[in-house]
Amino acid sequence: xxxxxxxxxxxxxxxxxxxxxxxxxxxxxxxxxxxxxxxxxxxxxxxxxxxxxxxxxxxxxxxxxxxxxxxxxxxxxxxxxxxxxxxxxxxxxxxxxxxxxxxxxxxxxxxxxxxxxxxx
Amino acid sequence: xxxxxxxxxxxxxxxxxxxxxxxxxxxxxxxxxxxxxxxxxxxxxxxxxxxxxxxxxxxxxxxxxxxxxxxxxxxxxxxxxxxxxxxxxxxxxxxxxxxxxxxxxxxxx
Numbered sequence: 001x002x003x004x005x006x007x008x009x010x011x012x013x014x015x016x017x018x019x020x021x022x023x024x025x026x027x028x029x030x031x032x033x034x035x036x037x038x039x040x041x042x043x044x045x046x047x048x049x050x051x052x053x054x055x056x057x058x059x060x061x062x063x064x065x066x067x068x069x070x071x072x073x074x075x076x077x078x079x080x081x082x083x084x085x086x087x088x089x090x091x092x093x094x095x096x097x098x099x100x101x102x103x104x105x106x107x108x109x110x111x112x113x114x115x116x117x118x119x120x
Numbered sequence: 121x122x123x124x125x126x127x128x129x130x131x132x133x134x135x136x137x138x139x140x141x142x143x144x145x146x147x148x149x150x151x152x153x154x155x156x157x158x159x160x161x162x163x164x165x166x167x168x169x170x171x172x173x174x175x176x177x178x179x180x181x182x183x184x185x186x187x188x189x190x191x192x193x194x195x196x197x198x199x200x201x202x203x204x205x206x207x208x209x210x211x212x213x214x215x216x217x218x219x220x221x222x223x224x225x226x227x228x229x
Binding site for chain 2: 035037044045046047049050059060061062063095097099103104105106107108110111112113
């Protein structure tokens with residue numbers, strides 16, 4: 001069974017750094033794209049970026065390029081989403097999701113979401 | 121950049137009724153790369169339709185997708201109580217961003 005298990009909720013102050021994780025199991029991690037999706041409070045889904053763990057190919061939405069970093073550690077089948085300097089507007093739920101095949105492909109499995117709260 | 125516009129914003133229907141949700145693209149879309157997702161409160165999204173008309177694994181046949189070019193439709197033939205949720209369309213091409221529509225909420229009337 002494919003599973004994506006995300007790290008727990010975080011509360012951070014503006015300007016702080018953060019790295020959240022997405023632990024994959026039930027499939028060959030290096031051979032499927034893993035993406036990240038933001039959902040701000042009460043709002044819709046925003047596609048942030050996607051990574052192919054097999055060769056570290058990363059593609060970002062222009063809206064998020066330069067503000068977040070997507071990475072992965074194949075040895076522990078885990079994907080990451082990282083911020084160097086959080087803003088209050090980063091408050092949201094962040095989902096990781098698996099692309100079922102090569103690009104293009106939809107997201108067929110999703111993590112449970114990580115709530116990130118940025119507040120002074 | 122591709123923009124997907126979903127309508128209506130909210131659909132108020134009773135169980136047993138038919139739901140018709142629209143997704144309009146700002147430019148022509150390869151229908152092989154159009155998906156629909158369902159999201160219930162407090163849950164992650166779930167893939168419902170891919171390739172514009174193919175049901176994902178475990179999705180009941182009351183869900184169907186259609187369309188081509190710039191206009192796509194998700195139809196739920198007879199609403200069950202578990203179908204009341206927010207539905208998002210997505211174009212999953214090869215060039216970022218892989219845009220989502222703004223969502224349609226299907227609520228109980």
